[in-house]
Amino acid sequence: SPIERRYQTSTQLKREKGATFLQVKSFNLQKTNVIEKGLGTLAIEYQFLSALKKYFSEVKLDLILYSTPPITFTKVIQFVKRRDNAYSYLLLKDIFPQNAIDMHLMKKDGFLHKLFLRKERQLYEASDTIGCMSISNKDYIKEHNPYLNPKKIEVNPNSIEPTKAEQQTNALKIAIRDKYNLPNNKMIFVYGGNLGLPQGINFLLQTIEKCCNQNVFFLIVGAGREYTTIEQWFVQNKPTNAKLLKSLPKGDYDSLVAACDVGMIFLNPDFTIPNFPSRLLSYLEFGMPVLAATDKSTDIGQVIDEAKCGLWVQSGDIKSMLNAINKLVENEDEFLTMTQNARNLLENKYTVDISYRLIVDKVIHHV
Secondary structure (H helix, E strand, O other): OEEEHHHOOOOEEEEEOOEEEEEEEEOOOOOOOHHHHHHHHHHHHHHHHHHHHHHOOOOOOOEEEEEEOOOOOHHHHHHHHHHHOOEEEEEEOOOOOHHHHHOOOOOOOOHHHHHHHHHHHHHHHHOOEEEEOOHHHHHHHHHHOOOOOHHHEEEOOOOEOOOOOOOOOHHHHHHHHHHOOOOOOOEEEEEEEEOOHHHOHHHHHHHHHHOOOOOEEEEEEEEOOOHHHHHHHHHHHOOOOEEEEEOOOHHHHHHHHHOOOEEEEEOOOOOOOOOOOOHHHHHHHOOOOEEEEEOOOOOHHHHHHHHOOEEEEEOOOHHHHHHHHHHHHHOHHHHHHHHHHHHHHHHHHOEHHHHHHHHHHHHHHHO
């Protein structure tokens, strides 16, 4: 894994819980400027390859498992495949560089776009299997990469190992809400995680501004490049129906989310690629109905609708958004059904054993 230069640590081997981790010093890749992120994405391939040759020269590898972003590991993958006859499995978590084009962070058909398109193709071709997050994700890859053998493309969704399905007691829920100065007499809609351009934060703020339901309170907790923008909006508008918190340690964050009622997902309406945010799984784990406002390319709304565990609206459609909020608040029986369906969806489709079996079966047959 990369260890960014901001931590001022050299490349090193770490051994924990029976596993060996090689941490490779890299440029800053997250929460940095576009130039350093771009340079770091290009350089990481050579940094990983050099470290691999130095530290794992005597280690035979059976499986190369990697995700996007970044897309610049092709030389590393090809090296290990040649040396060890390893099986290469790509977990496709983001479609780059098209996501950068959608977010207007890269010029279409410009030098960088063409460079990364070549690298994207090389990575896909070097992968024995490409595991996509959803059906729409899989269909998109097939349609836009006709040179690929369709048999090597499959759905391998985001997955977690769920905690035991235990509901918080009312007393604990009240205590947690009191700790963060949150109301106990309102339904809390929580948005947790990354606060960046891809999340379409403007629509989240518009929702807070336009929502007049006195029984609703919004909680935003996270970090990212848009956090300052949101913070300034809160200072200027002083909303009485919302609160903004910075990122919390995972244990505190999980307890806080579990004390809320509805989990929110937002995606930028400009996306043409079918994203499938992993935060969905956090909400499902706590048995929370999900309210998603996204672009039309993703099928996350279809998944939520079919499982009857929440509601979907198109990002930017404020009327439908407010109607969905009111529906969640006012229909208690349907809300309770959604909470049960949420946990069921997680356990039926998004557990690690599903992803594990898809990967390991291929490695076994390869060997």
